[in-house]
Amino acid sequence: MTATEQTEPAGTDPVKRRREARRAAAARARRTGAPLRHRIITLSLLCVAALYFLVPVYWLGVSSTKSSADLFGTFGLWFSDPQPLDHLRDLVTYDDGIYLRWFANSLLYAGVGAAVATVLSAAAGYALAKYQFRGREAVFNIVLAGVLIPGTALALPLYLLFSEVGMANTYWAVLVPSVVSPFGVYLCRIYAAASVPDSLLEAARIDGAGEGKIFRVLALRLMSPALVTVFLFQFVHIWNNFFLPLVMLSDSKLYPITLGLSSWQGYADRQPVLYQLTVGGAFVSVLPLMVLMVVLQRYWRTGLTEGSLKS
Amino acid sequence: MAPARTPTRTRTRTRQRSRQRVTAPRNRAAAGFLLPFCLLFLACFIAPIGYALYQSMLKVERTGALGLGSETQVFAGLSNYTHALEDDRFVAGFGRVLLFGAVQVPVMILLATVLALLLESASARGVVFFRAAFFLPYGVPGVIASILWGFLYVPGISPLVDVLHGAGWEVDFLSDGTLLWSIANIVLWQFTGYNMLVLISQLKAVPGDLYEAARIDGANAWQVAWRIKLPLMRPALVLTTVFSIIGTLQLFSEPLVLRPLTGNVDTGYTPNLHAYDEAFKSNNYHGAAAEAVLLALVACVLSFGFLRLVGRSGKGDDR
Numbered sequence: 001m002t003a004t005e006q007t008e009p010a011g012t013d014p015v016k017r018r019r020e021a022r023r024a025a026a027a028r029a030r031r032t033g034a035p036l037r038h039r040i041i042t043l044s045l046l047c048v049a050a051l052y053f054l055v056p057v058y059w060l061g062v063s064s065t066k067s068s069a070d071l072f073g074t075f076g077l078w079f080s081d082p083q084p085l086d087h088l089r090d091l092v093t094y095d096d097g098i099y100l101r102w103f104a105n106s107l108l109y110a111g112v113g114a115a116v117a118t119v120l121s122a123a124a125g126y127a128l129a130k131y132q133f134r135g136r137e138a139v140f141n142i143v144l145a146g147v148l149i150p151g152t153a154l155a156l157p158l159y160l161l162f163s164e165v166g167m168a169n170t171y172w173a174v175l176v177p178s179v180v181s182p183f184g185v186y187l188c189r190i191y192a193a194a195s196v197p198d199s200l201l202e203a204a205r206i207d208g209a210g211e212g213k214i215f216r217v218l219a220l221r222l223m224s225p226a227l228v229t230v231f232l233f234q235f236v237h238i239w240n241n242f243f244l245p246l247v248m249l250s251d252s253k254l255y256p257i258t259l260g261l262s263s264w265q266g267y268a269d270r271q272p273v274l275y276q277l278t279v280g281g282a283f284v285s286v287l288p289l290m291v292l293m294v295v296l297q298r299y300w301r302t303g304l305t306e307g308s309l310k311s
Numbered sequence: 312m313a314p315a316r317t318p319t320r321t322r323t324r325t326r327q328r329s330r331q332r333v334t335a336p337r338n339r340a341a342a343g344f345l346l347p348f349c350l351l352f353l354a355c356f357i358a359p360i361g362y363a364l365y366q367s368m369l370k371v372e373r374t375g376a377l378g379l380g381s382e383t384q385v386f387a388g389l390s391n392y393t394h395a396l397e398d399d400r401f402v403a404g405f406g407r408v409l410l411f412g413a414v415q416v417p418v419m420i421l422l423a424t425v426l427a428l429l430l431e432s433a434s435a436r437g438v439v440f441f442r443a444a445f446f447l448p449y450g451v452p453g454v455i456a457s458i459l460w461g462f463l464y465v466p467g468i469s470p471l472v473d474v475l476h477g478a479g480w481e482v483d484f485l486s487d488g489t490l491l492w493s494i495a496n497i498v499l500w501q502f503t504g505y506n507m508l509v510l511i512s513q514l515k516a517v518p519g520d521l522y523e524a525a526r527i528d529g530a531n532a533w534q535v536a537w538r539i540k541l542p543l544m545r546p547a548l549v550l551t552t553v554f555s556i557i558g559t560l561q562l563f564s565e566p567l568v569l570r571p572l573t574g575n576v577d578t579g580y581t582p583n584l585h586a587y588d589e590a591f592k593s594n595n596y597h598g599a600a601a602e603a604v605l606l607a608l609v610a611c612v613l614s615f616g617f618l619r620l621v622g623r624s625g626k627g628d629d630r
Contacts, residue, residue, distance in 0.1 A: 038434040038532065046435065049426055050444045053504065057447060059470065060459055076463075076470030124348035131341035139345070145611075146356050148553075152561045152583050153607040154356065156590055156599055157363035177355045185348060211340030240452035242564045247587070258454040262564075265458050266571055279462065282455045293450040294443045297508070 057290075064283035068276040090273075091280050099281055101253060102260035106239055106285075108171070109256055113178030114235040121181050121230050125188025126219050130196060140189065146182035152243045159247045173248035174256070178238045184230040191226035192219065228299045232292075239289060257285045360607065367391050367601035391601035400579030401602065405609070407491065408581050412559035415495040420552055422499070423506035424544070428536045430507075431514050442511070445504035453501065457568035460497045465572055485573035494565045502558070506551040513547035514540060556613055560606060563587070582606055 055077075063071060065082035074080035092100050128140050158177060162168040167176075196219050204214045220227070242258045249255060252263065261281050268274040370387035395401050426445060430438050448456065464484035466472045475482050484493045517540075525535050563583040570576040578592075579585035582602065590599035 042429050042432060042434045043436060046429060046441045050441055053445050053448055056459055056463060072468050120348040123344040127341045127344035131337060133338055133341055148557060148610060149607055150557055150561045150610045152563055153603045154359045156586060156603045157359035160366060160596055161359055161362050180351045180355045211337060242454045258452045262454050262568055278458060282458055286451045286455055290447055290450040293446060
């Protein structure tokens, strides 16, 4: 009896028991979680941080319903005679609806720029990942160095260059530099290397598919999660960009929304209604992007962890 | 001997030939995929650097009495560079952003790390809400964030100043001494959540068994965070730190937007602002080009450090 009792646990059970203990501990952790004291401390720290990040946005929302006079005259964190619809009408009709034009410009720059950047990055990243040729690493390293060059250091000489060829102060002046995304190439290369199997490419080649078709039909589909990421990054990058349009554009009809709002803010001390318009315009302009960010959170990748993707 | 050698030689030759037959169209395809990007990269990254180098070596010389005659560009050697480096304001701007970076970047990375660890700890609740709340400000463009915080700094409009005044604390967010840290706060507010998300994605790539095993072996939450999670986050920490440093060097829109609100943002508050004013207020494009090159050079030194750091740690990502 004693012998069997001893041999049984010594034989199969230690592994099984440890596994069961682990499972039980995991279940307990899920059920009761950490000690109550820890939970309270964690929750209060998270709440303080959330206040810090959310209060300015809340202030912007409240203030967008106020007139310029109320902005200065009433307490900032509560409503006072809110007239959101009237203010929205003021916003979109001011100066022949220039605000809507800026909004459309931003959409054009960011939408078209990010779409083209994604296609270019996908093709280049795929080529760098899946083809062997001389100078491949050199090309990749130069592109990688491009990630680390400050965009503002490039904008000034780019302006000088574009004015030489008469491209400054046009839509192209903002669009053309926006379609180049070294980071996108970097991400696409890493993702293609991890997610497009060589054996699949070989099989497609044996079946007689051309290189272009393989890229369009197979590679793009397999790389699609990374492409969403590249598009998002570039969209936000272009939407938020300020220095490049500031340097390139002098015609306010070509302004993106960031540049337009900052020009309103600059004039506000001479024309007080612009305080109201700047605050309201800022609120309206950040709404769509904030929704986009929160909804698509899981697509924000950095390339750091893409190598372990398959596991 | 000879007959034995010939077949192998011909065999290798045919193999080489067949490899050439295969690789030629593939190389053409690879070139086709790479070319559009490379051409635009050349136009928008390489050419401006070359053009800036060229322009920075020139200067405008005016002929005629009182310099009212025609203007000609002449070779200036490195005089634009020495001029920039002798400009106290430009150099002071560099000192200012370096001080800014030395304080703001560690604070931001530390805060992002703490928030990431808190959200990934077993005692966190409402993780989805908090993660979204922290990340939200990244969707606010830098200019808009600066306009927003600008209103929150100006006495009369700011509820912040009101509340602090009510508590008997008089703060001037826009004074000479506080302005730099008020700007640091804008950057902190905007980018902490983004950096946190990068760190979290690194943490999530680690199999959960590892944490579970450590906990069963008797490690408490603090030890798991300090001994296991923090070392695993190293690559993400390096990445976020270096991108933050490069972002700091480019500091521009925040001081520009705050300039109408305070008299403390002078020309050359940051190197970028100085270069911008040099180009568009003084119309000295050659001087501005030299300053842009100097800015890129400093960033290059830092990038080099980054590549070495990355080279030393996780090389496993790119197979």
